[in-house]
Amino acid sequence: MNPLVTPSIGLLFWQVVTFLVVLLLLSKFAWKPIMKALREREENIDAALSMAEKAKLEMQALKADNERLLHEARAERERILKEATDAATHLVENARAKANEEGQRMIEQARVSIVNEKKAALTEVKNLAATLSIDIAEKLIRRELQDAQAQQALVRSYLQETPLS
Incomplete structure (x- = not known):
């Protein structure tokens, strides 16, 4: 057989001894730092995952807060619009009532003025009419009383009509 294909017992022995020495050296000097680095990496990954979970929860809380604030802002806007609409309606109604009242007052003043x-x-x-009647009566009496007899007859008729008590 070919010596390269079938190992001899001595070679096998020295390979096992060399493997054990390398294993001992690796476990003594290299295994601990490698395991330490792996543990640190695992801890870093766990920390990053927990921080990501915390960030996700914080983002959800912030999103909920934003939605709540948006809802409150919309409600506040609606309230302010309603108050403004109510105030405008109230102002219009007051102005209308004041105008009606002023119109009624002016109409009443006009009526009083018209009556006066x-x-x-x-x-x-x-x-x-009285002045005109007096003037007409005066002219008529002057015509009728141009003579003395007509004057005496008029005085007698007045005296007879006037009751003397």
């Missing part, structure tokens, strides 16, 4: 003007005009017409 009517009374003044009637008084003036009566005074004018």
Whole structure:
């Protein structure tokens, strides 16, 4: 057989001894740092995963807060719009009521003014009619009383009509 294909016992012995020495040296000097590095890497990965989970939870909380704030802002906007609409409606109604009241007051003043003007005009017409009647009566009496007999007859008729008590 070919010595390269079938190992001899001595070679096998020395390979096992060399493997054990290398294994002992690796376990003594290299295995601990490698395991330490692997543990550190595992801890770093766990820490990163927990931080990612915390960040995810914080993002969900922030999203919920943002939605709540948005809802509150919309409600506040609706409230402010309603108050503004109510205030505008109230102002319009007040202005309308004030205008109606002012119109009624002006109409009443106009009525009073018309009544007063009517009374003044009637008084003036009566005074004018009285003055005119007196003027007409004076002219008629002057015509009738041009002679002395007509004057005496008129005085007697007045005295007879006037009751003397």
